Amino acid sequence: MTTLKADKTLDCSGMLCPVPVIKTSKAIKEVQVGEVLQMIATDPGAPADMEAWSRQTGNELLDSHKEGDKFVFYFRRVK
Amino acid sequence: MTKSDPNGPRRLALIASKGTLDWAYPPYILASTAAAMGWEVGIFHTFYGLTLLLKEMQATVTPLGNPAMPMKMPFGPTGFQAINWPIPTAMMAAPGFNALATGLMKKLFKDKGVASIPEMRAMCVEAGVNMIACQMTMSVFGFEKDDFIPECTVAGAATFLEYAADAEVQLFV
Numbered sequence: 321m322t323t324l325k326a327d328k329t330l331d332c333s334g335m336l337c338p339v340p341v342i343k344t345s346k347a348i349k350e351v352q353v354g355e356v357l358q359m360i361a362t363d364p365g366a367p368a369d370m371e372a373w374s375r376q377t378g379n380e381l382l383d384s385h386k387e388g389d390k391f392v393f394y395f396r397r398v399k
Numbered sequence: 400m401t402k403s404d405p406n407g408p409r410r411l412a413l414i415a416s417k418g419t420l421d422w423a424y425p426p427y428i429l430a431s432t433a434a435a436m437g438w439e440v441g442i443f444h445t446f447y448g449l450t451l452l453l454k455e456m457q458a459t460v461t462p463l464g465n466p467a468m469p470m471k472m473p474f475g476p477t478g479f480q481a482i483n484w485p486i487p488t489a490m491m492a493a494p495g496f497n498a499l500a501t502g503l504m505k506k507l508f509k510d511k512g513v514a515s516i517p518e519m520r521a522m523c524v525e526a527g528v529n530m531i532a533c534q535m536t537m538s539v540f541g542f543e544k545d546d547f548i549p550e551c552t553v554a555g556a557a558t559f560l561e562y563a564a565d566a567e568v569q570l571f572v
Contacts, residue, residue, distance in 0.1 A: 334512045335512040336511055336512045336513045337428065337432075337513075338428045338431050338432040338435070338514075339512070339513075339514055341432050341435045341436075342431055342432070342435045342522055342526070344435070345434075345435035345436070345437075346435075363512075369432075372436070373435065373436055376409075376436035376437060376438070377436055377437050
């Protein structure tokens with residue numbers, strides 16, 4: 321388990337590509353630069369896609385892990 | 400439209416040439432995802448893809464002439480849902496079959512958590528994707544700009560090619 325503190329949480333459970341990526345890109349704009357967004361997904365493609373989204377947008381992927389059948393991501397808004 | 404800033408965001412240039420429910424997904428998924436990654440995106444809607452821009456979009460799907468399309472039921476026990484039904488081609492031509500196949504695919508996609516095509520299109524528009532209507536196709540099929548969503552722009556092949564020449568990724572769907 322992680323001890324990262326999130327300023328906002330987005331639950332994308334049950335959603336498939338591309339909805340988690342799109343919702344994450346909207347949600348990251350709802351936190352301040354430097355703050356942390358937690359995103360939860362069940363899409364099996366999410367780990368690779370969210371890493372790509374992080375690389376492309378520059379928003380830092382602080383942590384990514386699995387909790388049961390869910391993937392949990394922490395992103396820091398960079399700009 | 401050339402890129403004003405060579406160090407600006409990446410650009411994706413897509414051609415959407417098919418207006419069926421199944422083939423509307425690839426361009427709209429790629430476009431909305433690229434926009435979510437901060438890319439600049441333009442979709443050139445040409446030939447049957449032009450109908451995806453209609454205000455009242457009626458994208459349908461049929462397994463007729465579409466032999467790789469899985470025919471699976473979006474309800475019932477898991478084993479039943481896994482069956483790929485061997486539908487005779489003659490039955491696919493029956494009145495109402497197109498509507499049936501379209502309804503089943505919409506339900507299957509909804510149940511699996513995939514956005515609908517009108518939702519995907521709205522996400523593209525909201526993300527600022529440049530929705531381009533092909534002028535020639537409009538003239539051939541008799542469409543007016545007023546038939547389409549107000550966010551679309553009208554352009555020809557040369558305009559799109561100039562746009563695509565400055566794109567890192569260009570795809571035809």
